[in-house]
Amino acid sequence: MATEAQAQWVLTATGRSPTNIAVIKYWGKRDEALILPVNDSISVTLDPDHLSATTTVAASPAFPSDRMWLNGKEIALSGGRFQSCLREIRKRARDVEDEKRGIKIKKEDWEKLHVHIASYNNFPTAAGLASSAAGFACLVFTLGKLMNVNEDYGELSSIARQGSGSACRSIYGGFVKWCMGKSDDGSDSMAVQLVDESHWDDLVIIIAVVSSKQKETSSTSGMRDTVETSPLLQYRAQTVVPGRILKMEEAIKNRDFESFARIISLVEKWNHSEGTPQVAYTFDAGPNAVLIARNRKTAALLLQRLLYCFPPQENNLDSYMVGDKSILSSAGVQSLADIEALPPPPEMKTPTQKFKGDVSYFICSRPGAGPKVLTEERHTLIDSATGLAKGV
């Protein structure tokens, strides 16, 4: 097979897509197959340098079937979600020509050409950090590039939605709203960008990764159970969320941190003692806490508190803070000794307990941009000589 592949061309495209964290959650579907939600949701896209999926898609007449490798391991593409994304992008494929290499693919050829896909997440997969969001957004975006798809981002987001609901929001950077839509065929259920990543760029997002183990209950089955068993879900979707969406949109537009924090969180002791919210927090369907600080100065103060209460188990500061590590020096922490020397947070009146080892590590990020194409060869995850994922 390798020699056959070598004799024929392999055309590749590589892209990178961010994850996103919802500040008004999507929870519950009205259509399982099309992935249509019961409520609108709003999220912030995280900086792809910190949390993202990178995907290479390759097409070649030498490939006998569609195949995929995720984080170096081959996985089945037979699931309905992958099939929906492949089918919808193939439908929209257009002519592609690479004159230099003498490759000419007609629109109708794409139905017969098989693809190989290799993807890598720079953070734990299926651990409640929205890997499916980054992964399916990246797959759809990159397949669209390979097949010269001309659709606008709204349409791409609607296709990514069929891979994983939250993926439709990772097609854009900044703050993004997924409009649930009304139609039964899902054609109006897509994401729109509210503001881009530069609009509110002083926000700092710190994620306390409590566990990077695979979750016991996936969001898909968790929300299915809620739909089937909770009489409160319809109340949330129909009565609570619509008003909150409007308030959240207003808070984002005005960079109104107080309203933003009030909407998404309970206010911690610190917020109380300051009299005005300093930090907001949210959880997705997992134990990891996402903390949003109003600016860098507050984030540094937050980090001092976090490191005081949750010192690292291992004697390695470097692996305890990933993403934007420079937040450590903003917090005046250069070494483990600096953590030992941190004073207890002044608002904590009784001696504060320390929870060494309860947090695996922290990720520091910020609002980030949407998907982009990567052109440098070093980012390509498929070997263009063999057509297989590199390093497997």
Ligand SMILES: Nc1ncnc2c1ncn2[C@@H]1O[C@H](COP(=O)(O)OP(=O)(O)OP(=O)(O)O)[C@@H](O)[C@H]1O
């Ligand atoms: N890079 C990727 N490319 C394509 N698919 C991916 C990628 N990463 C993850 N997935 C898909 O998403 C699934 C994991 O989704 P799941 O919803 O269980 O976890 P999560 O998205 O990390 O957590 P959550 O949605 O609760 O935040 C994987 O089994 C795989 O099917």
Ligand SMILES: C[C@@](O)(CCOP(=O)(O)OP(=O)(O)O)CC(=O)O
């Ligand atoms: C808690 C959430 O993160 C749930 C995300 O669920 P998924 O998008 O992973 O679910 P499926 O559509 O079944 O793939 C909230 C959110 O991101 O809005």
